[in-house]
Amino acid sequence: MRYMLMVKANGYTEARVKPSEEHNAAMLAYQHSLAEAGVLLAAEELRPSSAGIRITYAKGSEKPEVLAGPFPIDPALVAEFTLINVDTEEEALDWAMRMPIPAERGASYAIELRRLEDKKENSRDPKLFTLEAELKDYLRL
Incomplete structure (x- = not known):
């Protein structure tokens, strides 16, 4: 099952304030442990919302509204993600509880954990799941 760990944006991430060397080292160690466990699919930091574009559709409207950032910091704004x-x-x-969060800052931090919908999961032959699991076990030896 694939899960996304989304680190929510705050004033520091939006201002592109870089974390300490200690935090960077802790994050690299965390990502290395994910990779060694064979669960890491991706880990990326997003540019701040000032570099983003938001496309919204008003209720009943077929024409989208295109807005350039920056956007207000709200619970939906994501600063980085890790896919496992x-x-x-x-x-x-x-794994989400082990993710290092910069401790030296006065800002609040939040991680949202969500499972990705795998539409093909329900339509695959169960024999393929078994073969895939056996192959994964073999590769972990």
Whole structure:
């Protein structure tokens, strides 16, 4: 199951204030541990909303409104994400709880954990799941 760990934006991430060397080292170690466990699919930092574009559709309107950033800091704004592939939600939560957050800043931080919808998951032959699991076990030796 694929999960996305989304680190929410705050004033520091929007202002592109870089974290400390200690935090960078902790984050690299965290990502290395994800990779060593074979669960890391991607880890990326997003540019601030000032470099973004938002496309919105008003209710009943077919024509979109295109807005250039910056956008107000709200709970929907994401600063970075990590994409992992794990067996259970508990495992995903465990990895999310291990993610280092800069401690030296006075800002609040939030991580949102969400499972990705896998539309093909329900339509695949169960034999393929078994073969895939056996191959993954073999590659982890």
